[in-house]
Amino acid sequence: MTAEKVGESCCLYGFLSILGPIGIWSRAKIRGKVRETKGIDGSFGGDCLMAWFCGLCALVQEANELGGHQGMSMVRE
Structure with a gap:
């Protein structure tokens, strides 16, 4: 769902995420x-x-950054 929120294919990046080094690359790209x-x-x-x-x-x-939830954030305060 994170991939969809930034305009990418959820199915494609979900599949790629299980492929070892390719998965790391795809998750880093998202x-x-x-x-x-x-x-x-x-x-x-x-x-x-x-x-x-x-x-x-x-x-x-x-997910927190894109969903507006409170909790862990990518930004350091």
Whole structure:
């Protein structure tokens, strides 16, 4: 659903996310689009590291940014 909210195919990125290194790349690409949409600083390398080492936290942060929920955020305060 995060992919859909930034204008990408939910099915395509959902499938790609299970393919090891390709999954890390695809999740980082979506995270980058979320950052771009919200004006959050960061880099593709940092997005790859988040997708690889903290994948579930990254998904929660992205959902919170796009859904307006309170909780974990991609922006450091």
